[in-house]
Amino acid sequence: MPNEMDRRLFLQVAGLAGAGAGAAALIGLSSAEEETAISGGMKMPEINITEIEGIKVGHAQDLKAATGCTVITSEAGAVAGVDVRGGAPGTRETDLLNPANLVEKIHAVLLTGGSAFGLDAASGVMQYLEERNVGFDVKVTKVPIVCGAVLFDLMIGDYKVRPDKKMGYQVCLNATDLRPEEGNVGAGTGATVGKIFGMKRAMKSGLGIFCVQAGNLRVGALAAVNCLGDVIDPTSGQILAGALNEDLKTFSHTEEVMIQAYADKKNLFGGNTTIGVIATNAKFTKAQANRIASMAHNGYGRTIRPAHSMFDGDTIFTMATGQVDADVSVVGLLSARVMEQAVIRAVKKATSLGGLKVTRT
Numbered sequence: 001m002p003n004e005m006d007r008r009l010f011l012q013v014a015g016l017a018g019a020g021a022g023a024a025a026l027i028g029l030s031s032a033e034e035e036t037a038i039s040g041g042m043k044m045p046e047i048n049i050t051e052i053e054g055i056k057v058g059h060a061q062d063l064k065a066a067t068g069c070t071v072i073t074s075e076a077g078a079v080a081g082v083d084v085r086g087g088a089p090g091t092r093e094t095d096l097l098n099p100a101n102l103v104e105k106i107h108a109v110l111l112t113g114g115s116a117f118g119l120d121a122a123s124g125v126m127q128y129l130e131e132r133n134v135g136f137d138v139k140v141t142k143v144p145i146v147c148g149a150v151l152f153d154l155m156i157g158d159y160k161v162r163p164d165k166k167m168g169y170q171v172c173l174n175a176t177d178l179r180p181e182e183g184n185v186g187a188g189t190g191a192t193v194g195k196i197f198g199m200k201r202a203m204k205s206g207l208g209i210f211c212v213q214a215g216n217l218r219v220g221a222l223a224a225v226n227c228l229g230d231v232i233d234p235t236s237g238q239i240l241a242g243a244l245n246e247d248l249k250t251f252s253h254t255e256e257v258m259i260q261a262y263a264d265k266k267n268l269f270g271g272n273t274t275i276g277v278i279a280t281n282a283k284f285t286k287a288q289a290n291r292i293a294s295m296a297h298n299g300y301g302r303t304i305r306p307a308h309s310m311f312d313g314d315t316i317f318t319m320a321t322g323q324v325d326a327d328v329s330v331v332g333l334l335s336a337r338v339m340e341q342a343v344i345r346a347v348k349k350a351t352s353l354g355g356l357k358v359t360r361t
Contacts, residue, residue, distance in 0.1 A: 044212040044213060044214050045212065046212055047212065047213045047218060047220075048179045048211060049180065049209050049220035049221075049222060050176070050178060050179065050180065051211070051213075051218060052211070052218045052220060052279050052280065052281050052321060053321050053323050054074045054076050054321045055074055055078075055177070055220075055319070056072070056073045056074075056075075056175040056176055056177050057071070057072055057073075057175060057176070057180040057209075058171045058172060058174035058175030058176065058180075058186075059171065059174060059180065059185040059186030059187075060163075060167045060168075060170045061184075061185055061189040062157075062167075062189070063184070064158065064161075065158040065160075065190075066113075066153060066156045066157025066158070066189055066190040066353055066354060067113035067114050067153050067161060067162060067163060067189055067190045068112075068113055068163060068167070068186045068188075068189035068190070069110060069111065069113065069114075069118065069163040069168065069171050069186055069187055070110070070111045070185070070186030070188070070207060070222070070224065071109070071110050071111075071125055072108065072222065072277050072319065073107065073129075073172065073175050074105075074107060074108070074319055074321055075107060075132070075134045077104075077105030077106065077107055078107075078279075078319040078320055078321050078322070079104060079283075079285065079286055079289050079319075079320045079322060080105070080109075080147065080286070080289055080319050080320070081097055081284075081286055081288070081289030081290030081291070081292060081293045081317070081318040082094050082097045082147065082290065082317045082318070083290065083293035083294040083296075083297055083315070083316055084313070084314070085297055085300075085307075085308040085314045085315070088152075088273065088313045089149070089313035089314075089315055090116045090118075090149065090151075090273070090313055091147075091148065091149045091150075091313075091315060092110070092122055092146070092148035092149070093146060093147045093148065094147060096145070096147075097147065097286060097289075097290065097317075098286075099285065099286040099287040099290065103136055103145055104286065105145070106145040106146070106147050107134050107135060107144045107145050108129065108144065108145075108147070109146070109147045109148065109277050109317045109319060110122050110125050110168065110171075111148070111149055111150075111186070111187035111275050111276070111277070112148060112149075112150050112151070112187055113150070113151055113153040113162070113163060113187055113189060113190045113191075114150060114153065114154070114162030114163045115150055115151075115154055115162070116150060117162040117163075118150045118163040119148060120162070120164045120168070121148075121163035121164060121167050122148050122168060123165040124164070124168025124169035124170070124171070124172070125144070125146045125169070125171070125172055126143075126144045126146055126168075127165070127168075128168075128172035128173070129144035129146070130142060149273075149275040149313070149315040149317070150273070150275070150313070151224055151226040151273040151274070151275055151313070153189070153191060153226065155192075155195075155199050156190045156354045157190055180209055180222075182206065182207055182208050182345055183207065183346075183349035183350050184204070184206050184207075184351050185206070186207055186224070187207055188205065188206035188207025188224045188226075188346060189206075189207075189353075190353075191225055191346070192204055192205055192226060192356060193205045193225060193228075193230065193231055193241050193347065194229065194230055194242035194243035194244065194251075194252075195228055196229070196243045196252065196254045196257050196258065197244075197257075199356075201243055201244040201245070201246070201252070202244075202356060203241040203242060203243075203244065203347075203357050203358060204241075204350045204351070204353055204356040205225045205226060205231070205241060205346055205347050205350050206224075206347070206349055206350035206351075207222070207223065207224045207225075207346055207349075208222070208223055208225065208343060208345030208346030208348070209221070209222045209223075209345065210338045210339075210341035210342045211338060212334065214334070216323075216324050217282060217324050217330075217334075218280060218281045218324075219278065219280045219282075219331055219335055220279045220338055221277070221278055221296065221299065221339040221341070221342040223274060223275070223276035223277075223339060223342040224274065224275050224276065224346065225274050225304075225343050225346035226273050226274055226275075227273070227304045227307070227314075228306070229242060229254040229255065229304055229306050229307070230242025230243060230253065230254045230255075230304070230305050231344065231346075231347045231359075232302075232304070232305055233303075233344065234302040234303055239251045239253070240347050241350075241358070241359045242254055243257065244357070254306070255305050258306070273313035273314060273315070274300060274307075274314050274315075274343070275313070275314070275315050275316075276296070276316045276317070276339060276342065277316070277318075277319060278292060278293065278296045278316060278317070278335045278339065279319045279320075279321070280318070280319070280320050280321070280326075280331055281320075281321050282320055282323075282324050282325070282326035283320065283322040283324065283325055283326070284318075284322075284328060284331075288320075288328045289318040289319075289320050290318070291328055291332060292318045292331055292332045293316045293317060293318045295329075295332030295333065295335055295336055296316045296318070296332070296335035296339045297316055297336075298336035298339075298340075299335070299336040299337065299338070299339025299341075299342070299343060300314055300316075300343065302336070302340050303340050303343040303344060304343065316339070347359050
């Protein structure tokens with residue numbers, strides 16, 4: 001008979017594959033578990049992402065300027081990977097995550113608003129970590145390895161105010177192992193969705209987090225959702241937040257609008273972007289961490305329409321802290337599931353800012 005972790009993981013695989021009652025019966029699931037397996041539901045407890053060993057999360061923001069940044073730190077170092085899918089990315093230190101390159105572990109991921117200007121905040125993160133003797137040892141000092149990605153929030157609030165070195169230092173001071181806030185915080189402060197018609201018919205989004213535990217394995221996702229398109233509930237297909245019609249009450253369906261205007265090649269705000277992190281306590285190589293980041297993008301694909309457009313810089317990092325042995329495919333499929341929920345929570349936890357509406361669900 002399978003152990004409890006095996007049974008729970010089967011529920012994930014069976015649900016994704018549509019295995020049905022016959023397959024569920026093969027491993028002796030109860031009737032209730034069969035129902036869960038068939039429906040693709042998750043039977044794992046939700047935990048705080050900061051319950052992953054060595055992970056801290058911090059936010060810093062300027063609500064008046066509608067921008068901010070979020071840091072995910074692992075001072076002991078985490079094996080990392082990345083997958084950049086969108087056509088308009090803004091990133092930092094992604095090349096070193098190639099398995100062919102030297103450095104094995106990183107010490108932080110910075111997600112920030114401010115478009116490319118916001119990468120300045122990484123200098124503050126580096127200062128904070130260097131002061132605490134955290135980083136890659138180069139004999140004369142330790143160089144903190146800080147990866148990062150930006151989102152475009154210059155169309156809301158004050159575009160002249162962006163995350164800078166001072167805010168980057170402050171976000172590290174704010175980082176704790178307590179339950180992080182969600183919504184209009186950190187990198188999600190100025191996040192918006194549904195911008196096909198411009199900001200007047202867009203909606204407010206934010207930052208979402210979701211983390212689960214299966215046996216000793218922990219897998220969590222954090223996402224700042226700032227997409228061009230709409231955010232969808234994948235179970236119902238309903239739009240949760242996105243481009244509004246002129247009445248500002250009903251949805252326009254971004255993909256349908258884009259299809260109808262297929263010959264229009266205008267620049268639809270050349271930076272939108274959903275940026276996120278998968279954190280896990282599993283042991284992986286850099287190559288495996290990159291694969292997990294790639295699989296996690298399925299969470300974007302299930303909830304964002306369209307995902308990975310030429311107008312988005314969709315990026316996902318993986319941070320693996322290395323306490324638990326786990327199969328890369330299992331962690332990959334769980335990463336897609338938790339990222340899916342993080343995206344949904346980003347719009348559900350958002351509150352109105354700059355006059356923009358938020359989801360009613």
